[in-house]
Amino acid sequence: MTVFRVKRIVRLGIKSLWMHRLRSTLTTLGIVFGVASVIAMLAIGEGASRDAQERIAQLGSRNIIVKTVAPPEDQSAPGHQRILNEYGLTYDDAERFQNSIPGIQVIVPNRRLSQQAFYRNRRVPVEVIGTVPWYPSISPVRPRFGRFLTVTDMRYKQSVCVVEEGLVRDLFGVDDPLGQDVKIAGDYYRVVGIATTQNRAASEDKDLSPARKTGGANLGGIYIPLTTVKNHFGEVATQTGPATGSTMQRIELQEIIVQVRSIDRVLRTRQSVQALLALSHKKNDYEIIVPLELMRRARDVQRIFTLVLGSIAAISLLVGGIGIMNIMMATVSERTREIGIRRALGARKRDIVIQFLSETLLLTLFGGIVGIVVGSAIPFGVSYFGNMRTLITPGSLVLAFGISSAVGLVFGLYPAYRAANMDPIESLRHE
Amino acid sequence: MMRSTQTSNSAMDAAILVMKDLCKTYHLGSVELRVLKDINLAIHCGEYVAIMGPSGSGKSTLLNMIGCLDRPTAGDYLLGGRSVASLEDDQLSLIRGARIGFVFQSYNLISQLNVVENIAIPMYYQGFSEQASVQRARGLATLVGLGERLNHRPTELSGGQQQRVAIARAIANDPLIILADEPTGNLDSASGTEILAILDRLHEEGKTLIVVTHDEHVATKAKRIIRLFDGRIDRDEFNER
Numbered sequence: 001m002t003v004f005r006v007k008r009i010v011r012l013g014i015k016s017l018w019m020h021r022l023r024s025t026l027t028t029l030g031i032v033f034g035v036a037s038v039i040a041m042l043a044i045g046e047g048a049s050r051d052a053q054e055r056i057a058q059l060g061s062r063n064i065i066v067k068t069v070a071p072p073e074d075q076s077a078p079g080h081q082r083i084l085n086e087y088g089l090t091y092d093d094a095e096r097f098q099n100s101i102p103g104i105q106v107i108v109p110n111r112r113l114s115q116q117a118f119y120r121n122r123r124v125p126v127e128v129i130g131t132v133p134w135y136p137s138i139s140p141v142r143p144r145f146g147r148f149l150t151v152t153d154m155r156y157k158q159s160v161c162v163v164e165e166g167l168v169r170d171l172f173g174v175d176d177p178l179g180q181d182v183k184i185a186g187d188y189y190r191v192v193g194i195a196t197t198q199n200r201a202a203s204e205d206k207d208l209s210p211a212r213k214t215g216g217a218n219l220g221g222i223y224i225p226l227t228t229v230k231n232h233f234g235e236v237a238t239q240t241g242p243a244t245g246s247t248m249q250r251i252e253l254q255e256i257i258v259q260v261r262s263i264d265r266v267l268r269t270r271q272s273v274q275a276l277l278a279l280s281h282k283k284n285d286y287e288i289i290v291p292l293e294l295m296r297r298a299r300d301v302q303r304i305f306t307l308v309l310g311s312i313a314a315i316s317l318l319v320g321g322i323g324i325m326n327i328m329m330a331t332v333s334e335r336t337r338e339i340g341i342r343r344a345l346g347a348r349k350r351d352i353v354i355q356f357l358s359e360t361l362l363l364t365l366f367g368g369i370v371g372i373v374v375g376s377a378i379p380f381g382v383s384y385f386g387n388m389r390t391l392i393t394p395g396s397l398v399l400a401f402g403i404s405s406a407v408g409l410v411f412g413l414y415p416a417y418r419a420a421n422m423d424p425i426e427s428l429r430h431e
Numbered sequence: 432m433m434r435s436t437q438t439s440n441s442a443m444d445a446a447i448l449v450m451k452d453l454c455k456t457y458h459l460g461s462v463e464l465r466v467l468k469d470i471n472l473a474i475h476c477g478e479y480v481a482i483m484g485p486s487g488s489g490k491s492t493l494l495n496m497i498g499c500l501d502r503p504t505a506g507d508y509l510l511g512g513r514s515v516a517s518l519e520d521d522q523l524s525l526i527r528g529a530r531i532g533f534v535f536q537s538y539n540l541i542s543q544l545n546v547v548e549n550i551a552i553p554m555y556y557q558g559f560s561e562q563a564s565v566q567r568a569r570g571l572a573t574l575v576g577l578g579e580r581l582n583h584r585p586t587e588l589s590g591g592q593q594q595r596v597a598i599a600r601a602i603a604n605d606p607l608i609i610l611a612d613e614p615t616g617n618l619d620s621a622s623g624t625e626i627l628a629i630l631d632r633l634h635e636e637g638k639t640l641i642v643v644t645h646d647e648h649v650a651t652k653a654k655r656i657i658r659l660f661d662g663r664i665d666r667d668e669f670n671e672r
Contacts, residue, residue, distance in 0.1 A: 004560055007561075008555065008561060015543055015544075016543060019543050168536075259625070337539070338541050340539075341539045341540075341541060341552075342541075342552065342556075343500075343524065344498070344533050344539075345502060345527070345528060345533065345552050345553045345556060345600070346524055346525065346527050346528015346529065346553050346556035346557060347524060347528070347556050348520070348521045348524040348525070348556075349520060349524075350521070351524075351556060390536075424500050424536050425495050425500050425501060426574060428500075428535070428539070
C-alpha cells in the first residue's frame with residue numbers, strides 16, 4: 001500500500017515535471033554541475049594526495065632518515081683554500097644509535113658518491129651507493145636478477161656491485177650485465193645483480209623523494225658494499241669550485257637510515273636520534289627526515305586542499321539549490337489552484353508537502369545521477385589530457401548523491417510548506 | 432410555506448447537517464465584517480436544497496462552512512451527527528475528502544491528469560489502492576456518460592463533459608452531501624440541462640444535494656430553497672412545483 005503510494009507520488013511528480021521539460025532540465029543543470037564539480041574536485045584532490053603519499057611511503061613509514069648536510073658556515077666562508085672540512089655523520093653515530101636507542105630494528109649507513117662508470121667504451125655518470133646487505137629491508141629496492149650484496153661481500157670487501165635497472169641499457173647496451181666488470185674510479189667491480197624499485201610511482205619522480213636528492217635526480221645507482229667503498233674511495237673528497245677554490249671534505253657517511261619496530265615508536269625515536277646527534281655534533285651538519293611526518297604533513301595539506309575545493313563545489317551546489325527553490329516557488333504559485341482543488345478533495349497539508357517535496361527531490365536526485373555520470377567522466381579527461389592522477393572514491397559518489405538529495409530536501413521544504421499552508425478558499429479563487 | 436428557523440431537537444438528531452447559531456466574522460484590519468449571523472439550519476438525508484441570494488449575502492461563506500473549508504467564529508456545526516466546528520486541519524481534510532463532494536462552477540479539474548485520474552483523486556487521499564480507485568473511477572466515468580473518454584485530458588473535453596467529470600469525482604467517495612457551487616454557471620443551456628438531469632438522478636438515488644445558485648431555473652429543480660440576505664436566512668421554504 002505504501003509502495004503504491006510512493007509509486008503514485010513519483011509518477012505524479014514525473015508527470016508534472018515532464019509538463020515543463022525545459023524548465024525542469026534547466027533547473028536540474030545547477031545540481032548537475034554542482035555534483036559533477038564535487039566529484040571531479042574530490043577525485044583530482046584524492047589522486048594528488050594518493051600520489052604524494054605513495055611517494056613518501058616509498059621512503060618507508062617506519063624509517064627515520066638522517067642525512068649529512070654541509071654546515072652553513074662552511075658554505076658562507078669562501079676564500080679559504082685547501083682546508084680540510086670535516087663534517088657529517090660518522091660510523092660512531094650509527095653505533096651510538098644502535099647501542100642507546102631501544103626499539104630500533106635496522107640501521108643502514110650509506111655512502112653516496114658521484115662517479116663515472118665505464119664499461120667497454122661507454123661512460124655513464126652514476127651515483128655510487130656504499131651500503132649494507134640489509135639495505136633492501138628499509139627501501140623498495142629489490143634484486144631483480146642475480147642477488148643483492150651479502151654479508152660475505154661486506155666482510156671481505158669484495159669488489160662487487162649491484163646495478164640499478166635504469167642504468168643497464170645506458171651502460172651495457174644489449175650485453176647481459178651479470179658477470180661483467182664495471183670500472184669506477186680506476187677499480188673494477190663485478191656485477192652480481194640488477195636491482196629494481198618495487199613501485200613505479202616513486203622511481204618516476206625522484207625529485208620528490210628527499211633520499212635521492214644528493215645523488216642528483218637523474219643518476220642511476222650502483223650499490224657497492226660499504227666496506228669496499230671505504231677502502232677504495234677513502235673518506236676524503238676534493239671539491240673544486242670556481243668560488244671556493246679547492247676544498248677537501250671528509251665525510252664518513254652521507255646518510256643513516258634507522259628503522260623502528262612499529263610505527264608508534266617513530267616520533268619518540270626521532271627525538272632520541274636528535275638528542276644523540278646534538279650531543280656529538282657541534283656543527284649543524286645533519287638533517288633528520290621522517291617520512292611519517294612528511295606523510296602527515298602531506299595529509300594535512302591535502303585536507304585543506306580538499307576542503308577548499310569541496311567548499312567551492314559546495315557553493316555551486318548551494319547556488320543550484322537556490323535555483324531549484326526559486327523554480328519551486330514559481331511552480332507553487334502557478335499551481336495555487338491545483339493546491340486548492342486537492343485540499344477541497346481531501347488532501348491534508350502533509351499530502352501537499354509530500355507532493356511538492358517529492359517533485360523537488362526527483363529533480364535533485366535526477367540531477368545528482370546525471371552529475372555523478374558527468375563528474376565521473378571529468379577525472380578521466382583530466383587524467384588523459386592533463387597527465388594527472390585522479391581517483392574517484394565510492395565515498396565521494398555517496399557524498400555527492402547525499403548532498404544533492406539534502407539540497408533537494410532543504411530547498412524543497414520551504415516551497416512545499418508554503419504550498420501546504422495556503423488557504424484552500426483563497427487558492428480555489430486563484431486565477 | 433414558511434419553515435421555522437427553530438428546529439426541534441428530535442429533528443436535529445435525524446438531520447445530516449445541523450447549524451446552530453453559527454456566526455462568521457472576518458477582521459479586515461480594524462473593520463469587523465460579520466458575514467454570517469446566527470445561522471440555524473438543518474438539512475436531512477436525501478434533501479435537494481438550493482441556496483440563493485444576492486452577491487454579498489454570505490452564500491459563498493456558508494458554502495465554505497458547509498464544505499468544511501472554513502471554521503465558524505461562533506456557534507456549532509454538526510455534520511453527520513459530529514461537531515466539526517473546532518476540528519483540526521487534518522480532520523477537516525478527512526471530512527472534506529470522505530463526506531463531502533464538491534462541484535465547482537469552473538469544474539476545477541487538474542489539467543495534467545486524465546479523466547480517470549481526476550475522478551480518482553479523492554479516493555487516493557482516502558487511502559484506496561490504485562487498482563481499486565482506478566476501477567471505481569472508470570465505473571463512475573461511464574455512469575456520467577464519459578466511458579469513451581477515459582484517457583482524455585480536461586482540455587480535450589467540452590465544458591459539459593468537464594462538469595460531468597467533476598460530478599463523478601464528487602461522488603467518488605460516496606459522500607454524505609454533494610455541494611455544488613453554480614454548477615451550470617459556465618455552461619450553455621443544453622449542457623446545463625444535462626448537468627441538472629444528472630443531479631436530479633443523483634437525488635433520486637437518495638443523495639443529499641446542496642446547490643448554490645443565482646439561477647431561478649436551477650433553483651426550481653430543488654425541493655427546498657433557502658434564501659440568504661445580509662448574512663441571515665431570509666426565507667427557507669419548500670419548493671412546490
